[in-house]
Amino acid sequence: MSIDDRDFRPVIAAFCCNWCSYAGADLAGSSRMKYPAEVKIIRVPCSCRVNPMFILRTFEKGADGVILCGCHPGDCHYSTGNYYTRRRMASLISLMEFVGLERGRVRVEWVSAAEGAKFAETMNEFVEHIRALGKNTRLEDLRCKN
Amino acid sequence: MQELIERAKALLADGTVSRVLGWRATDTPFGPEPAFFESGEELNEFVYNCFCGANLSKYLIESSALEGKTLAFLKPCDTYSFNQLCKEHRIDRGKTYIIGVGCKGKITVERLHELGIKGILDVEDAGDTLTVKTLYGEKSCPYSDAMLERCHACKGKEHRVADEVIGESADTTDTDRFAKVTELEQMTSKERYAFFQAELSKCIRCNACRNVCPVCNCRKCVFDGNAFDSVQKANATEFEEKMFHIIRAFHVAGRCTDCGECSRVCPQGIPLHLLNRKLIKDMDAFYGEYQAGEDTSTVSPLTAYTEHDIEPEAGKGGNE
Ligand code: SF4
Ligand code: SF4
Ligand code: SF4
Numbered sequence: 001m002s003i004d005d006r007d008f009r010p011v012i013a014a015f016c017c018n019w020c021s022y023a024g025a026d027l028a029g030s031s032r033m034k035y036p037a038e039v040k041i042i043r044v045p046c047s048c049r050v051n052p053m054f055i056l057r058t059f060e061k062g063a064d065g066v067i068l069c070g071c072h073p074g075d076c077h078y079s080t081g082n083y084y085t086r087r088r089m090a091s092l093i094s095l096m097e098f099v100g101l102e103r104g105r106v107r108v109e110w111v112s113a114a115e116g117a118k119f120a121e122t123m124n125e126f127v128e129h130i131r132a133l134g135k136n137t138r139l140e141d142l143r144c145k146n
Numbered sequence: 147m148q149e150l151i152e153r154a155k156a157l158l159a160d161g162t163v164s165r166v167l168g169w170r171a172t173d174t175p176f177g178p179e180p181a182f183f184e185s186g187e188e189l190n191e192f193v194y195n196c197f198c199g200a201n202l203s204k205y206l207i208e209s210s211a212l213e214g215k216t217l218a219f220l221k222p223c224d225t226y227s228f229n230q231l232c233k234e235h236r237i238d239r240g241k242t243y244i245i246g247v248g249c250k251g252k253i254t255v256e257r258l259h260e261l262g263i264k265g266i267l268d269v270e271d272a273g274d275t276l277t278v279k280t281l282y283g284e285k286s287c288p289y290s291d292a293m294l295e296r297c298h299a300c301k302g303k304e305h306r307v308a309d310e311v312i313g314e315s316a317d318t319t320d321t322d323r324f325a326k327v328t329e330l331e332q333m334t335s336k337e338r339y340a341f342f343q344a345e346l347s348k349c350i351r352c353n354a355c356r357n358v359c360p361v362c363n364c365r366k367c368v369f370d371g372n373a374f375d376s377v378q379k380a381n382a383t384e385f386e387e388k389m390f391h392i393i394r395a396f397h398v399a400g401r402c403t404d405c406g407e408c409s410r411v412c413p414q415g416i417p418l419h420l421l422n423r424k425l426i427k428d429m430d431a432f433y434g435e436y437q438a439g440e441d442t443s444t445v446s447p448l449t450a451y452t453e454h455d456i457e458p459e460a461g462k463g464g465n466e
Contacts, residue, residue: 052393052396053368053393056388056389056392056393057389060385060389073455080451083453083455084448084451086451086455086457087432087433087448087450087451087455088448089458090428090432090455090459091396091399091425091428091429091448092392092396092458093458093460093462093463094424094428094462094463095392095395095396095424095428095463096392096463097460097461097463098330098331098338098421098463099338099339099342099346099388099421100336100338100339100340100342100343101335101339101463102335103335103460103461103463103466104460107460108457108458138339139385139388139389140384140385
């Protein structure tokens with residue numbers, strides 16, 4: 001591993017639904033569980049609010065990895081929102097891989113309000129994975145680097 | 147062709163329809179364009195020939211708002227788009243009169259150019275062979291060599307909706323429409339990246355693919371908003387290339403009838419159908435086979451769900 005790689009601090013955006021995953025992140029925090037500071041949380045009312053454009057725009061603005069967290073299917077605050085998220089994201093992730101994005105740069109994970117530990121674990125693992133992949137060069141907007 | 151004109155004149159004359167939607171000859175033999183005709187006299191310019199690939203269903207959105215019925219000529223593949231638009235309440239079926247026209251595959255001047263046939267003056271379609279008069283003498287080629295990609299993967303010659311059908315069709319399907327998608331899936335991620343980079347970099351953001359697509363019919367398109375940096379201009383970076391194409395394909399996911407218009411009109415020859423077909427192939431595999439526009443009642447996979455759908459995991463897009 002070169003020095004550059006060791007110093008690489010990825011920018012990670014985590015879209016978290018207000019009702020489950022955001023509360024899960026809170027729980028991880030209040031339970032003093034560690035997860036990397038590279039993770040920037042964006043709160044959304046429901047995982048279903050995340051339009052594919054949000055994910056692409058996040059990459060455009062310099063993210064190296066995007067993770068979308070929502071309530072477990074069946075537990076959506078709005079009953080069915082995350083069922084649609086699941087279908088939509090299955091297609092989107094597959095299409096993005098198809099055009100050449102590295103595997104695992106976009107991820108979906110279900111985290112409930114009681115799963116602080118799962119939240120911290122997921123984030124640790126995701127950041128490690130992105131660190132191993134390196135910078136996002138296949139989908140980036142060069143003009144957004146100052 | 148004469149039969150179509152006579153029938154259209156009769157329907158106009160007896161007041162069944164107020165206008166006719168068809169193709170009109172232009173100053174090149176290979177470029178008939180979609181047109182509305184409002185009188186028998188105008189109909190003398192009507193053409194229907196091997197170059198009439200244009201799908202007319204999208205124009206019926208506009209004419210659904212007008213007084214009276216519109217007669218439209220639809221090829222088998224166009225009827226899928228028509229159904230899809232009826233399903234989405236964009237076309238009023240009651241305001242239309244559909245004549246299904248026979249199809250033996252449509253050809254394109256780009257393919258003729260690729261075959262080395264240039265300076266085209268006139269094209270004569272005699273069954274299985276095309277005879278082309280050019281500035282450099284007469285050339286000929288097998289009809290199917292000049293055919294659009296989509297016709298080789300035609301969904302079949304049955305009109306999914308029609309008030310009457312005129313003309314004969316011939317089977318043209320000789321390839322598996324997912325063959326190229328599967329081939330790409332088997333490449334490595336890096337190879338696919340290189341492939342799409344090369345293809346999508348050619349894009350000049352003319353938006354023709356969006357404008358022609360029957361199901362791309364939002365009153366206000368995301369690509370027209372001022373908040374979006376890449377409005378109506380050439381892609382400035384490779385990011386924009388991908389963003390435009392991923393979003394365009396995704397916005398028609400589950401609604402794309404695979405009519406092939408986007409690839410047909412792209413001036414840069416970008417194989418846009420590969421993105422659409424990847425989405426179709428995935429949805430077929432994940433949620434069961436579905437053909438958009440087959441009828442006007444089935445629900446698209448992305449507007450439905452079950453409690454036990456597959457999870458959005460990595461690894462479905464192709465090899466690593
Ligand atoms: S796809 Fe089929 S119906 Fe459509 S133009 Fe081609 S051959 Fe004709
Ligand atoms: S038609 Fe072709 S060149 Fe024009 S915007 Fe679409 S892909 Fe780009
Ligand atoms: S995306 Fe292309 S193939 Fe699909 S409906 Fe639109 S024009 Fe037809």
